Amino acid sequence: MGLWATLDxxxxxxxxxCGIIAALLLxxxxxxxxxxxLTRMIGTYIGGLTEFAGYTMAACSFxxxxxxxxxxxxxxxxxxxxxxxxxxxxxxxxxxxxIFAVIVVYLAYYLxxxxxxxxxxxxxxxxxxAIPLWIPQLPTAIGSAVFAISAxxxxxxxxxxxxxxxxxxxGAAMGSDG
Numbered sequence: 001m002g003l004w005a006t007l008d009x010x011x012x013x014x015x016x017x018c019g020i021i022a023a024l025l026l027x028x029x030x031x032x033x034x035x036x037x038l039t040r041m042i043g044t045y046i047g048g049l050t051e052f053a054g055y056t057m058a059a060c061s062f063x064x065x066x067x068x069x070x071x072x073x074x075x076x077x078x079x080x081x082x083x084x085x086x087x088x089x090x091x092x093x094x095x096x097x098x099i100f101a102v103i104v105v106y107l108a109y110y111l112x113x114x115x116x117x118x119x120x121x122x123x124x125x126x127x128x129x130a131i132p133l134w135i136p137q138l139p140t141a142i143g144s145a146v147f148a149i150s151a152x153x154x155x156x157x158x159x160x161x162x163x164x165x166x167x168x169x170x171g172a173a174m175g176s177d178g
Contacts, residue, residue, distance in 0.1 A: 004160075011153050012070065018146050019067030025060035029053055048129025055136030062111075062143025066150035097158045101151040108141070108148035115141040 032053040039046050068074055084092055117123075119134035 008153075008157075011149065014146060015066045015070045015150055018063045018143065019071075022060050022064035022067065022143075025056050025063060029056045029060060032056060045128075048125075048127055048131070051125060051127040051129045052136075055139075059136070059139035059143060062140045062147060065143065065147040069147065070150050070154070093158050094155075097151070097155040101148075101155040104144075104151040105148045108144040111137070111144045112141040 032049060035046070036049045036053065039049070081089070081092065115134050115137035118132070118137055123133040125131055125133050125136075
């Protein structure tokens, strides 16, 4: 197995792990919302419950993005793509994945910067939880960084192997670990 195949298999495993983490966070989010409803019904207040649900939803979303993208779950507009073939299709795929990778790397950089600055300045949340903001921002930053890795991974694969996006559209990129 070559270096690229090993790296590809390892990254695909990382994306699946992120998908599992996202699923666990979604279960946690459901429990937090259920607990919030239940405590309101019985007239009890638990400080920060709504904020923790929001933090969990953000982390869940970003951990799910890399897995969803690599398994073909994100929407690609096929109206134009279906009419392109050969060189035009390849140029379109490279352009789109390149721009996408740049945007996602930019997003990940600034989410990581936000978490770092929150830690550096000791920012505390204003809600009932009053916790350091870097703690809930860190999982979102990590999820966005993995999403950026998956975008760059897909761009490089598209550059080297033009059939990559067609495989992702079919959900084949998340195949077996080998």
